[in-house]
Structures are given as C-alpha cells and as structure tokens.
Amino acid sequence: MPAKIVVLFPTATEASLFRSDDVISIVSGVGLTCTAYATMKAIYEHRPDWLILSGIAGVFPHSDMKIGDVALVEAEVESDLGFFTKDGFIHMAHLPIEMDFERRHTLHCPHLPEDLDMRRARGISVNAAMAPFIDTTQSDLENMEGGAFFHVCLKEQQRFIELRAISNIVSTEDDQWDMMGSVAAMTEGLHRLIRHLQQG
Numbered sequence: 001m002p003a004k005i006v007v008l009f010p011t012a013t014e015a016s017l018f019r020s021d022d023v024i025s026i027v028s029g030v031g032l033t034c035t036a037y038a039t040m041k042a043i044y045e046h047r048p049d050w051l052i053l054s055g056i057a058g059v060f061p062h063s064d065m066k067i068g069d070v071a072l073v074e075a076e077v078e079s080d081l082g083f084f085t086k087d088g089f090i091h092m093a094h095l096p097i098e099m100d101f102e103r104r105h106t107l108h109c110p111h112l113p114e115d116l117d118m119r120r121a122r123g124i125s126v127n128a129a130m131a132p133f134i135d136t137t138q139s140d141l142e143n144m145e146g147g148a149f150f151h152v153c154l155k156e157q158q159r160f161i162e163l164r165a166i167s168n169i170v171s172t173e174d175d176q177w178d179m180m181g182s183v184a185a186m187t188e189g190l191h192r193l194i195r196h197l198q199q200g
Contacts, residue, residue, distance in 0.1 A: 122139045
C-alpha cells in the first residue's frame, strides 16, 4: 500500500502548480500560528505516513544558495521569540530569567531520507521578515512557518519533511525576486521527493 502523504502549502500561489491524485494538499496559511493549527489538524484528520511543508523562502546573503535552488530543511529556529534588553535582543531560550519553562531553540528533522540526493539547508522562522535584530549566522533560509511545523510534528511524533525553494535574497537593499520561478522549482523538487517516499 502506498504511503499516505499530506502536503501543506502556506499559500495558494505555492500550491498552484502541484498536481497529484495520490497526495492530499492543503493551503495552510502564512505564519507560525496558522501553520501550528493546520499541522495539528492535518495530523489528526488524515493520520498521514508523511507530512510535508512545501513553500518558498528567502536566502541570506552569506549562504552559498541562490534564487531557484531547492533544499530540504534540516533544522529550524523560531528566531524572533525573545526579549529586547539594554544589551539588545536575547532569544527566549537564552534569557537569564528564573522561570520554569521549555527553553526551545534549534529544532532538528530526524526524517530526511539519506538516500535522496537533495541539498540540505538550515532555516529560521520569523513573524517579521528581514528583521534586523535576529541571529542569522547559522542559517541559510528565512521563512514564516517552519518552526511551528517542526515543533508540532516533533511533539506529535509525526514523520515530517520541510522543502523550500529560494525566491529572494533576504535584504532590504536587494529586491531580487523570482516568485513563479521558485514555485516551479519547488514543485519539481516536491514531486521528486514524493516519488522517493512512495517508492520507499
């Protein structure tokens, strides 16, 4: 029996080129809140073997990736979760405060197929794109959903993969974008990933 696969797309634009009779596709909404709800709902309504988040992303200038590249995301950080102090922004996981709570920083995907030759990348998730105060040094990509998707899937022990295609440079000084070119590249990469998962 083929694997039951559900794909979440943040927007209808990102879903617009995808066609598959064997896969359930859902437009989940932009942002961490919409994604957390849609991820949980997909898990409990569909009970998938694989849950995929597929969308476009910005690339940081220090990364060697370029517009049109496609990657599987191996790690996510909800990078603008924290406090501004007199010394600047401090992530919630590193905040020196005497409170008992889960200090969540980098989330990792343990389900990336080792026998699939696709680029790996590290992502950060934000509510405000191109925010100047966050630490981007260890990341390649910026998006607005991945951290919530990783968190819910890990908590619910759901097998998951996030796939992203590069649409733009993360810079207020560089307005290079290729929206539909990146959606086309993402869709091609997604079909390749799904074929691999179905064969496995």
